[in-house]
Amino acid sequence: MIDSGxxxxxxxxxxxxxxxxxxxxxIARQPATTATELAAELPISRQAVLKHLTALAEAGLxxxxxxxxxxxxxxxxxxLSDAVSWMAAVGGQWDERLAALExxxxx
Amino acid sequence: MSDWTxxxxxxxxxxxxxxxxxxELLLPAPRQQVWEVVTGAGWLADEVELDLAPGGxxxxxxxxxxxxxxxxxxxxxxxxxxxxxxxxxxxxRVELTLEPAGDAxxxxxxxxxxxxxxxxxxxxxxxxxxxxxxxxxxxAA
Numbered sequence: 001m002i003d004s005g006x007x008x009x010x011x012x013x014x015x016x017x018x019x020x021x022x023x024x025x026x027i028a029r030q031p032a033t034t035a036t037e038l039a040a041e042l043p044i045s046r047q048a049v050l051k052h053l054t055a056l057a058e059a060g061l062x063x064x065x066x067x068x069x070x071x072x073x074x075x076x077x078x079x080l081s082d083a084v085s086w087m088a089a090v091g092g093q094w095d096e097r098l099a100a101l102e103x104x105x106x107x
Numbered sequence: 108m109s110d111w112t113x114x115x116x117x118x119x120x121x122x123x124x125x126x127x128x129x130x131e132l133l134l135p136a137p138r139q140q141v142w143e144v145v146t147g148a149g150w151l152a153d154e155v156e157l158d159l160a161p162g163g164x165x166x167x168x169x170x171x172x173x174x175x176x177x178x179x180x181x182x183x184x185x186x187x188x189x190x191x192x193x194x195x196x197x198x199x200r201v202e203l204t205l206e207p208a209g210d211a212x213x214x215x216x217x218x219x220x221x222x223x224x225x226x227x228x229x230x231x232x233x234x235x236x237x238x239x240x241x242x243x244x245x246x247a248a
Contacts, residue, residue, distance in 0.1 A: 009197050009221050086221075090199075091128045094217055098132050101150040101215075105134050105141075 007060065008086035011079045014059035019044060020052045024061060027073050034070040127220040134213050138205050141213040142184030145203055157181075157189070165189050197221065 015021050019042075026041060027033055035053060039046035053073060056062045060079040065072050134141050148155040152167035152174070159181035167174040176191035176198065185205055192198035201219045208214040 006197055012221055087128065090219060091130075094128055094130050094219065097150050098130055098215075098217070101145065102132065102134070104144055104149060105136055 007079055010059040011061065014055050014061055017052070017055075019048075020056055023049065023052050024056055024075060027062065028075045028077075031074045032065075032067075032072040034072055036070065038073075127218055130217045132215045132217075133208055134215055135211065136213060137211050138184045138207050138213045141205055141215060145205070145215065146181075146183075146187060159183070159187075165191060167191060 015024065022042060023038060026038055030037075035046050035049045038053075039049045042049065053062060053064075057064055057073075061076060063074045063076045065074070136144075144150075146155075146157055146159060152169040152172075154166075154168040156164070156166040158164050158178060161178060161180055163178040163181070165174075165176040165178055167176075172193055174191040174193055176189055179188040179190060179200070181187050186203065188200065188202040190198050190200050199219055199221050201217070204216040204218075206214045206216070
């Protein structure tokens, strides 16, 4: 069982790389795409594409389905909502802490 | 100043710093006074124990949670960086920066990051602190 905090961390890690973000966006635009098609579209090798796709898939951001000799990729955006909710929760905690700090100076 | 340097990654890539929470607040007090308040209890947690030296222990206790961690850098009255984590959660890094912003006004900047990229660092040992393993690898890198 992966808790949502760890999962959000994995998502951030996977999307912290600009190339991976570009790949993720490209797959979102054209579902069921292959590494070969992505390599043709982006200025990186098929091997580099595969490495990044593995990182994205391990973070739960991609679904892989074998189709003949190729693997087809689709985005699975559910983990992103974990990441977003982590950001919202931690951001909210800081808003409360800063309000408490401000009160120490104004009271 | 600290000797903090950005970690280098095995693939030589640059990592985005967008996965973070950032806040700023102007406080009506000189920087030294703000430093004394921000390093004390009452806002980060009800109870705060900070050993204000690199590698010093940090404890933040509130009614609903306890966070433990360590101090990465304490450069009074300008900068405090520490790592913290709940017993069941991943550690995060908090950096507080204090800058003079006029007569008896201080700008406090808060940045909390989840540097999970630490896992991508190759060959960097993760020394344990109090049975946990996190953080110091970034300083040692």
